Amino acid sequence: MSPQMHRPAAGSLCPACAEPLEEDDRFCGACGQELSALSPPPGGDRPTLAVSVPPEWRTGPGAEASVPAEPSSSPSSSGDFELPPPQTPQTPPPPVADPRIAPPAAPPAAVPQAVPQASVPQAVAKVCVACRSGHVDPDGYCENCGHAQPRERDHMERELGPVAAVSDRGLRHHRNEDAFAISTTALPDGSPAVVAVVCDGVSSATRPDEASLAAAGAANELLLTALPRGIHPEQAMREAIVAAATAVNSLAGQAPAGDLAEHGHGSHHQLNAPACTIVAAISAGGLLIVGWVGDSRVYWVPDDREGPAARLTEDDSWAAQMVAAGLMNEREAYADERAHAITGWLGADAYELEPHTAAFKPDRSGVVVVCTDGLWNYAEGPDEMARAIPADAAERPLHSAQVLVGHALDGGGHDNVTVAVLPFAVARPGAGSGYDRRV
Amino acid sequence: MANFSKSQVPAFSVDVYQNEYLPEGGREVNAIVTVTSTGGGTTGGAPLRGVTASPAGIPSSPGAAVVIMVDCSGSMDYPPTKMRNARDATAAAIDTLRDGVEFAVVAGTHKASDIYPGGERLAIADPHTRAQAKEALRRLTAGGGTAIGTWLGLADRLLASSAGDIRHGILLTDGRNEHESPEALRFALTAVAGRFTCDARGVGTDWEVKEVTGIAAALLGTADIVADPAHLAADFTAMMENAMGKEVADVALRLWTPVGVEIMFVKQVAPTVAELTGRRTEAGPRAGDYPTGSWGDESRDYHVCVRVPQANIGQEMLAARASLIIPAPDGGAPEVLSQGLIRAVWTDDMAASTSINPQVAHYTGQAELAQVIQQGLDARKMGDYDGATAKLGRAVQLAQVSGNEGTAKLLSKVVDVVDAATGTVRLKAKVAEADEMTLETRSVRTVRVKK
Numbered sequence: 038m039s040p041q042m043h044r045p046a047a048g049s050l051c052p053a054c055a056e057p058l059e060e061d062d063r064f065c066g067a068c069g070q071e072l073s074a075l076s077p078p079p080g081g082d083r084p085t086l087a088v089s090v091p092p093e094w095r096t097g098p099g100a101e102a103s104v105p106a107e108p109s110s111s112p113s114s115s116g117d118f119e120l121p122p123p124q125t126p127q128t129p130p131p132p133v134a135d136p137r138i139a140p141p142a143a144p145p146a147a148v149p150q151a152v153p154q155a156s157v158p159q160a161v162a163k164v165c166v167a168c169r170s171g172h173v174d175p176d177g178y179c180e181n182c183g184h185a186q187p188r189e190r191d192h193m194e195r196e197l198g199p200v201a202a203v204s205d206r207g208l209r210h211h212r213n214e215d216a217f218a219i220s221t222t223a224l225p226d227g228s229p230a231v232v233a234v235v236c237d238g239v240s241s242a243t244r245p246d247e248a249s250l251a252a253a254g255a256a257n258e259l260l261l262t263a264l265p266r267g268i269h270p271e272q273a274m275r276e277a278i279v280a281a282a283t284a285v286n287s288l289a290g291q292a293p294a295g296d297l298a299e300h301g302h303g304s305h306h307q308l309n310a311p312a313c314t315i316v317a318a319i320s321a322g323g324l325l326i327v328g329w330v331g332d333s334r335v336y337w338v339p340d341d342r343e344g345p346a347a348r349l350t351e352d353d354s355w356a357a358q359m360v361a362a363g364l365m366n367e368r369e370a371y372a373d374e375r376a377h378a379i380t381g382w383l384g385a386d387a388y389e390l391e392p393h394t395a396a397f398k399p400d401r402s403g404v405v406v407v408c409t410d411g412l413w414n415y416a417e418g419p420d421e422m423a424r425a426i427p428a429d430a431a432e433r434p435l436h437s438a439q440v441l442v443g444h445a446l447d448g449g450g451h452d453n454v455t456v457a458v459l460p461f462a463v464a465r466p467g468a469g470s471g472y473d474r475r476v
Numbered sequence: 477m478a479n480f481s482k483s484q485v486p487a488f489s490v491d492v493y494q495n496e497y498l499p500e501g502g503r504e505v506n507a508i509v510t511v512t513s514t515g516g517g518t519t520g521g522a523p524l525r526g527v528t529a530s531p532a533g534i535p536s537s538p539g540a541a542v543v544i545m546v547d548c549s550g551s552m553d554y555p556p557t558k559m560r561n562a563r564d565a566t567a568a569a570i571d572t573l574r575d576g577v578e579f580a581v582v583a584g585t586h587k588a589s590d591i592y593p594g595g596e597r598l599a600i601a602d603p604h605t606r607a608q609a610k611e612a613l614r615r616l617t618a619g620g621g622t623a624i625g626t627w628l629g630l631a632d633r634l635l636a637s638s639a640g641d642i643r644h645g646i647l648l649t650d651g652r653n654e655h656e657s658p659e660a661l662r663f664a665l666t667a668v669a670g671r672f673t674c675d676a677r678g679v680g681t682d683w684e685v686k687e688v689t690g691i692a693a694a695l696l697g698t699a700d701i702v703a704d705p706a707h708l709a710a711d712f713t714a715m716m717e718n719a720m721g722k723e724v725a726d727v728a729l730r731l732w733t734p735v736g737v738e739i740m741f742v743k744q745v746a747p748t749v750a751e752l753t754g755r756r757t758e759a760g761p762r763a764g765d766y767p768t769g770s771w772g773d774e775s776r777d778y779h780v781c782v783r784v785p786q787a788n789i790g791q792e793m794l795a796a797r798a799s800l801i802i803p804a805p806d807g808g809a810p811e812v813l814s815q816g817l818i819r820a821v822w823t824d825d826m827a828a829s830t831s832i833n834p835q836v837a838h839y840t841g842q843a844e845l846a847q848v849i850q851q852g853l854d855a856r857k858m859g860d861y862d863g864a865t866a867k868l869g870r871a872v873q874l875a876q877v878s879g880n881e882g883t884a885k886l887l888s889k890v891v892d893v894v895d896a897a898t899g900t901v902r903l904k905a906k907v908a909e910a911d912e913m914t915l916e917t918r919s920v921r922t923v924r925v926k927k
Contacts, residue, residue: 168735171734171735174794176794176817178734178793178794178817179734179793179794180734181734181735182734182735182736182793183733183734183735183737183784183793183794183795184734184791184792184793184794185791185792185793185794185819206790207790208790209789209790209824210790210823211790211791211792211821211822211823212792240825241825241827451824
């Protein structure tokens with residue numbers, strides 16, 4: 038992890054028990070003596086991790102550091118950069134880690150190290166973030182305590198001009214099965230269009246992580262192709278969801294990308310085709326278009342907080358259906374253990390693909406929060422969401438997304454958490470209702 | 477040059493079948509490790525390392541040496557066909573020897589003597605030596621006692637003179653090891669274990685099942701009964717063909733476990749059940765090797781059970797790393813042929829953590845099947861007929877559920893099956909000794925999961 042770390046010279050002996058040492062030994066194989074501690078390296082060049090790193094290892098510096106280097110969306114999002122010149126600069130995202138939101142126990146001290154570490158060649162052995170003594174093997178596990186090391190997807194952040202997104206593994210899941218894609222492009226008239234797509238892999242299906250990544254990437258790519266061609270954003274949204282569904286369906290027949298063991302041979306997870314939810318928002322030409330399948334949501338929070346905040350999507354979930362059918366009130370429905378069973382998803386085994394879209398014309402500026410249930414479980418009502426998001430969300434979308442992820446983690450982080458914050462600016466200050474639903 | 481040995485070894489693949497999901501507080505991780513070796517016997521012309529001592533002009537043979545040990549105790553003359561069949565079987569085995577393979581024939585009584593080629597040497601198979609060896613078989617006559625430990629000792633000395641990698645013995649006995657103490661046999665087995673592999677066969681019904689299976693287990697070979705001496709020749713031919721198909725010897729299953737992980741057991745579960753837990757040799761920090769003997773074109777399954785430390789929901793760890801290794805010819809770092817990962821992931825998803833991997837469930841059943849047959853037959857011998865009925869009933873049930881038809885058939889010769897699904901059986905009043913011994917010997921045979 039850190040090239041400057043002290044390494045005992047080959048052929049040296051353990052100072053405690055005189056056991057011969059290997060070149061890479063950090064601890065004596067015989068007596069366990071910590072070798073790096075005995076002869077501290079000059080210049081105090083080992084500040085990489087504070088002692089308080091939690092066993093959850095979520096914010097290993099490696100994870101954060103890799104975010105700027107690697108776009109968080111799917112491989113297909115490379116299409117971003119081949120499109121007609123965008124209106125908004127697609128500069129590399131600024132440094133992302135913000136100590137204030139870096140999940141609770143992550144030491145701020147780790148952050149400054151992040152960027153240099155990203156360029157450290159793999160050959161340099163990393164040290165386990167859990168036991169801090171073993172090296173990390175090529176499979177990503179500690180050679181001492183066996184603990185899995187943070188993966189790139191465990192925590193992802195991205196900021197692109199006016200829109201930002203953060204995704205986190207949460208505290209209870211072993212991997213991040215959410216994915217997001219954000220992008221900016223232009224309509225034919227030159228006015229900017231901003232896109233945010235968030236997908237939540239269905240855990241009870243196989244390879245949910247691949248499903249969400251494929252869906253977010255495919256939807257984003259389609260929007261980036263369709264919007265500059267002048268296709269109506271709502272129509273483009275519908276097509277994007279279909280494209281995402283196609284991408285997820287095509288995963289069903291494929292062999293897993295990872296090794297077989299990764300995906301649990303014979304476990305119940307193999308019975309279901311890869312599946313995920315999708316929710317997306319487009320801000321273009323004074324319109325706010327949302328589209329979704331599943332239970333990921335879009336919230337609208339006006340900047341002035343005077344107009345009402347609102348939820349702009351309706352879940353494809355058991356609870357929502359119960360409420361819609363008038364069989365239960367919202368409180369009863371969401372208290373039921375079946376509440377979160379989704380009734381619509383992208384995947385080869387979906388009954389029927391029903392992309393929902395809606396178009397809004399906000400009368401005032403505000404922010405659009407595009408999120409998975411990992412967040413909204415901790416801020417279900419629009420007012421709760423409005424309270425959770427910082428007041429200056431429009432100016433600092435990345436910070437706001439970080440704060441919202443932190444809100445979910447503080448609440449327990451029971452699921453993966455993904456939030457995209459998309460500021461929506463209206464030139465003239467509005468009056469009247471917070472938004473007009475057009476469709 | 478450094479990689480000289482690499483391309484000649486058959487390709488090994490390791491697949492791990494497990495449910496890696498554990499509930500909160502869950503600590504036991506079970507996995508079936510399937511090892512498949514392909515290319516053995518079909519590499520055609522790729523000699524294994526260490527064959528330099530083999531005669532030139534025989535490029536297609538791996539360095540192999542085989543010693544056939546034939547019981548020549550007095551009992552082999554009752555009936556006289558037994559000796560004659562043993563002689564014919566040995567001749568058939570010799571005919572199956574590939575050119576260039578080193579071999580010897582040992583006549584075993586209360587002492588061992590190498591009747592061919594003699595002088596504690598090995599002959600090299602070619603048409604001439606094969607004819608000579610078969611000629612020498614005429615000198616096999618019955619008379620004397622049985623001390624298998626001495627046979628194994630001589631076989632070891634003979635095989636030690638071979639430069640070949642594959643060192644194999646074939647042992648035939650028809651009686652109990654009466655002329656040496658059980659300790660002497662045990663001592664001999666300990667001394668030669670790991671030095672060569674050995675298949676053991678009992679002919680007739682006067683031999684002790686546990687002795688023969690014990691020899692095969694210790695020396696990583698197969699054990700079987702040849703109740704009718706007339707079938708010996710076919711069995712010997714098959715055994716020798718199997719030995720000739722071996723391409724790589726001294727393969728070990730290496731298990732690496734992280735700090736705090738405890739190995740509960742390691743056993744081979746297919747094609748037969750064989751306990752390996754106690755046969756670990758330490759191989760560096762937190763790693764241990766379990767012997768698997770020599771491999772040809774084949775596939776074997778191992779059940780590994782480890783106990784991991786407690787961890788929180790959402791954590792994931794490597795519970796064990798299973799690799800197949802062969803020792804380096806020069807005693808350096810062993811070559812890793814293939815490896816697989818056994819993982820543990822803690823989840824609050826009950827559906828995930830409570831499901832049992834079908835392979836693990838299947839082989840857990842197969843191991844239980846072998847165990848209850850053994851217990852049932854032991855109970856029967858002790859006169860505990862209720863216990864025997866219960867155990868063998870359970871065996872019938874397990875054999876049916878898992879589709880182990882071979883074992884089910886053998887069981888049906890020992891018990892009358894009333895209802896296989898519920899395991900309701902009656903002990904047969906009269907059971908042929910051969911049937912009971914066959915069941916006991918073959919109880920360790922398993923079937924694979926129905927795909």
